[in-house]
Every structure is written in structure tokens, then in C-alpha cells.
Amino acid sequence: MANGNSHEEYWSLDIPGLTAVRSQSLKDRLDPEFDYGVIPTNPRLFMTRSYDLASVEILVRCLRAALNEGSLAEEDTSGASALLEDCEAWIQQAGG
Template identity: 40%
Template sequence: MTDEYWSLDIPGLDEDGANRLLAVAETFDSVEAASVIDPTLFYSMHLSREAVVIVVRLLRASLSDASLTNDDTYLATNLREELTEWLEQIAFDE
């Protein structure tokens, strides 16, 4: 299996079509796990490396905000760590 993580962005695709594409993808030897992401439950977007750097900086700065709840701090910290890990991984791969 590869460590790469590719995705598809197909505007207008409905749930049935997504599930049908998933079934095809799962026939590939390199695909160990795949999933359909429900757009009513998750917001997915593709950010450039530069945008991720800015988001990490903003998250780092916002974590000192005393008005954040514990849940807000937890979620922001996890997102910052996830994005930082991605930045480190792509730098390592270069």
C-alpha cells in the first residue's frame, strides 16, 4: 500500500453514484479502505499548502484566546496538529 492519499472531487455526484464509485475503487489492489463522505455531515475542501500554513498560524494564535471553550480548544488543537503533521509529511517526501 502507498502512503499517498488521493481523492476525487466530483460536483453534482449523488449518494448512489458515490457508492457505485466506491465499489469500483475497492476493487483496486492499492485501496485498503475507502469511504463515502456525507456532505450534510462533513465539510470537505482542498487547501493549498500555503493556505494550510496560514490556517496553522491562525489556529496557533487563536489558542491563546481565553474565550474559547474547552471543546473549542480541543478541536482547534487537533486540527492544528493534523495540519502540521501533513505539512511535515509533504516536506519529508520532497
């Protein structure tokens, strides 16, 4: 069972072919085991992708280039900056 420590590693599962109905069934069975519950992600609403270190480093370079260019709309700049911060934090945590 998770101990509620927000600084734990954050693991996830990718289950190819998982349906919405099966996802809910798994959630219902697993929820009692985890302090923060289980969160199914709808592929119509979220791009769930497991990026490796090299891919995240490329994303960081692209985000930096776009932000340095200064041509993004204000709301896009805010979103890109937040994504860049998340990626840089993950790289540091991953030891990259």
C-alpha cells in the same frame, strides 16, 4: 492495489456533480481494489475541501492565535489543538 502501508501518500478524488447514488455505485466497484475500502463523504456531514499549502498555513496561524488567546471553551480548545496538530503534520509532510 494499495499495499496497506499507512505511511503512503493519501490521495483523494473530487468529482463535481457526483450524486449519492453514483457515489455508492463507484464505491461498490472500487472497494475490492483497496485494502481499506472506499469512503464516500456526505457533503451534508463533511466539508470536503482541498486546501493548498498557503491556505493551511493561514489556518495554522489562526488556530495558534485562538489557542494563545485562551478564550476558547475547553472542548473547542481540544478540537482546535487536534486540528492544529493535523495541519502542522501535513505541512511538514508536504515539505512546507
